[in-house]
Amino acid sequence: MATRLNFRWFDITVGALFILLCFLTIYPFLYALSYSLSNGQSVLTQNMYVWPIDFTFDNYKTVFANNSILSAFYISVLKTVLGTALSLIVIATAAYSVSKKHLILKKSILSFFVIPMYISGGLLPFYILIFNLGLMNKFLVYLLPGAFSGMFMFLIKVYYETLPGEVEESAKIDGAGDFRVFASIFVPLSFPVYATVALFVGVAQWNAWFDAMLFMSNTDLHPLQLLLQNILREAEVTTFSQVAALSGPQGIKRTSVETLRMATLMVTTFPILFIYPFFQKYFIKGVVLGAVKG
Amino acid sequence: MKQQRAGGFLRTLSQQKVLLLFLLPAMGLVLVFNYIPMFGLVMAFQDYKILEGYFHSDFVGLANFKEFFASPDFYQALRNTIAINLICLVVVFPMPIIFSVLLNELVSAKLKKTIQTITYLPYFISWVVVGGLFYKLLESKSGVVNVLLHSLGMEDIPFFREAQYFWPIIIFATIWKGIGWNSILYLSAINSIDPHLYEAAEVDGANRFQRIWNITLPGIAGTAVFLFVLTVGSLMNGSGGASGSLAPNFEALWNFRNALVAGKSDVLDIYAYQQGVQGAQYAYAAAIGVFQSLMSLVLLFSCNFLIKKWRGEALF
CATH class of the missing domain: 1.10.3720.10 (MetI-like)
Structure with a gap:
């Protein structure tokens, strides 16, 4: 009897802990969302906990009317799409070659890819390199340096190696070259692993800001994350208060710098929140596979 | 014998030209963005000037x-x-x-x-x-x-x-x-x-x-x-x-x-x-x-x- 009671208490405690954890995970997003849907003036004088105060879309209207936010959004979308496509092409083709047993100099080529996964030159030599390559202030700086990833190449390689070899052999006997085999046999069969890699690369591209902070002094090419960082900190507040002032020419002003900040933060987060539930299984499959191999 | 082996190597090379072509972009990117910075660490031992580069900056030992x-x-x-x-x-x-x-x-x-x-x-x-x-x-x-x-x-x-x-x-x-x-x-x-x-x-x-x-x-x-x-x-x-x-x-x-x-x-x-x-x-x-x-x-x-x-x- 005593032990059974013990068990029940254990279950209740564990359940309560997980509910608390889930609440702590969700609440910050919920708070920011509600805040961004609140009247910017009312929320300064009343305490908001869960629901918006004086519900309004004005903050979002102001954010989407702001040219620098729109252009940063566009830059982020562009670099995410192009960066993901480029990475997939570079990584999927290289993975095809290293998955072949008969590849010439295979050992040396594999070591060539493995060494940089453990050793790096660090920030400063990298910074100097980008400078010397003339990539400063070029859009390409978002795409090229991170286009390849050894980890994802090995992930795709492992996947290719699980594909049945017979189809490939018979295609080869029929005279198909490596290019044909890759394009018409491997690519159509590898959608799940491509999805995993594309999602990781895409999320990393969308979330990246440090490359822009290092290499992009031209603010016209700043991605949304870096603009958000500036808006959350002091730098961008002046332009924002102008926006806020302009947004309510007649009548009552219903935005404030604080609610506009949270609206921008939510706009930056929405794309991730939208794709996340649909692609969760790909995310998890990727990390488990990668760890087994690594 | 040696020539034969070299010939075999070249033949394999040409048979695998698509495989090598597939590797080229990846290896190029790794060489430029991973290996060059590793050698760039030599700057830690230099009085590095960005306009003079690695080859013309003076070595200063462990001064840094x-x-x-x-x-x-x-x-x-x-x-x-x-x-x-x-x-x-x-x-x-x-x-x-x-x-x-x-x-x-x-x-x-x-x-x-x-x-x-x-x-x-x-x-x-x-x-x-x-x-x-x-x-x-x-x-x-x-x-x-x-x-x-x-x-x-x-x-x-x-x-x-x-x-x-x-x-x-x-x-x-x-x-x-x-x-x-x-x-x-x-x-x-x-x-x-x-x-x-x-x-x-x-x-x-x-x-x-x-x-x-x-x-x-x-x-x-x-x-x-x-x-x-x-x-x-x-x-x-x-x-x-x-x-x-x-x-x-x-x-x-x-x-x-x-x-x-x-x-x-x-x-x-x-x-x-x-x-x-x-x-x-x-x-x-x-x-x-x-x-x-x-x-x-x-x-x-x-x-x-x-x-x-x-x-x-x-x-x-």
């Missing part, structure tokens, strides 16, 4: 290293790096283990799935956004945490204005962002434990804690050791542990720091960034990078050595 060893700012950054990472090793590292062991105790598969879906989410949110959320919630006076404190009759806590709160905040944020995601490997290790072990233990009358202690924990010990060695190896260079979120990296600290808390927040990575990039002291910062890499290697190998002595096997 002597300079930062003489700087009090360096020691503050070193202290912060060691302190934050040590606390993380003790506090953050076990969290995903506790998380996955307790999750495994839940009966409902649907509930498990929901908890996983929710707690993995923060991993995919950028540190810029996470920083923004924490600043908002922990704001002095109007932040919801302080509002709650006020309503309980407690004093306002100036979270981001006094340096003493910085370490607890950043460690909480690191747990918040990574606890779910970092448990994935442990959960997959638990899933691969033979279910018969649990059944047999139950028949033998083992209670829940005995089952956790004798079956679940030994089942994930290998994964834990693997992650522990990798985490220790990345402590000094701020790359934040094996899966990127067991200790705060540069991106995390940069979005949580401000001038008021700099004394506690500015680790070696931030110090090197400020000196090197913002202050254009390239060689000085590169030397700090070399120091960090060396320390990482020492930590990695000694941790691996100790664990090998203790368990008989380790990472390598």
